[in-house]
Amino acid sequence: MMRSQRVCGWLAGVAALALLVGGCQREEPGTFAGYIEGEYLYLSAPQGGYLASLDVARGTRVATGALVFAVAAEPETQALEEAQAGAKSAQARASNLRAPHRPSEIAVFAAQLRAAESALQLAQAQLAQQQALASRNYISAAGLDQAMAARDQAGAQVEALRGQLATLQAALGRHSEVLGAEAEAAAAASRVAQARWRLERKTVAAPVAGEIADTYFRPGEWVPAGSPVVSLLSDARRLIRFFVPETALATLRPGQLIKATCDGCPAPITAKIEFIGTQAEYTPPVIFSRESRAKLVYRIEARPDEGDAGSLRPGLPVEVHPGARPQ
Secondary structure, X not given: OOOHHHHHHHHHHHHHHHHHHHHHXXXXXXXXXXXXXXXXXXXXXXXXXXXXXXXXXXXXXXXXXXXXXXXXXXXXXXXXXXXXXXXXXXXXHXXXXXXXXXXXXXXXXXXXXXXXXXXHHHHHHHHHHHHHHHXXXXXXXXXXXXXXXXXXXXXXXXXXXXXXXXXXXXXXXOXXXXXXXXXXXXHHHHHHHHHHHHHHOOEEEOOOOEEEEEEOOOOOOEEOXXXXXXXXXXXXXXXXXXXXXXXXXXXXXXXXXXXXXXXXXXXXXXXXXXXXXXXXXXXXOOOOOHHHHOOOEEEEEEEEOHHHHOOOOOOOEEEEXXXXXXX
């Protein structure tokens, strides 16, 4: 069902070819049999899912950018929200590492350092007193050890605070952390872009204006990834396909203007030749004769003017009258 338009065009081509080969005696001199061919666009989503909505009907016209169909996108929506949250967190961490420390933070550490130095001085004085008392045997060895431990603890606290304050003032050791945080933020932004792309591709719009030729799924049905949901035929993608014998091939050139007529057409259709087949559509016996050579036909394709193309239906038989010179 999905390729029915191409089948119809092929059948029309067979009929036109039969008309040319079998009924050439009834054609007017200088005219060739042909038909209208449509080059369909098959619109699909790159990811599978249940068809959420089908916003067009067969036979209706759509404008460029009009919504055609949408596939359910709950997983993609959740993935995008997760990626955005991760990107926000990574960006906040990078900003925090790039920002210099506030003077108030440095002042707090400086005050703590001064307090620790005072505590160290006090511990050293108490240790000296304990050592003097210990030399006279006024205190036990345990009391002296306790005073020495208090002095060592106060000294370690001073060294730790001095290192932290120096790091804050000179921003030492933060460059590699900033680079790592910025790289993680960039990777998170890429994940957001990928998730957004996947979500946006669940909704498909018409790339060009044209007519909806057929639909292949109904809302609620599962659509495999890449499966066409709608076929679209634009006015610019219609052409005239006709066949000429070998004897007339040399009189036609790409860019040449032709005229075509059909039953019911109010006026002749103007078209420009775009393609001339390089091989015969009919293969004769190996031994050529004059009779078999007369049956050779070549496929020609011509693009109608945009003003005429919209009214031409695929499969419509036409008679082609070459006349103008190459452009």
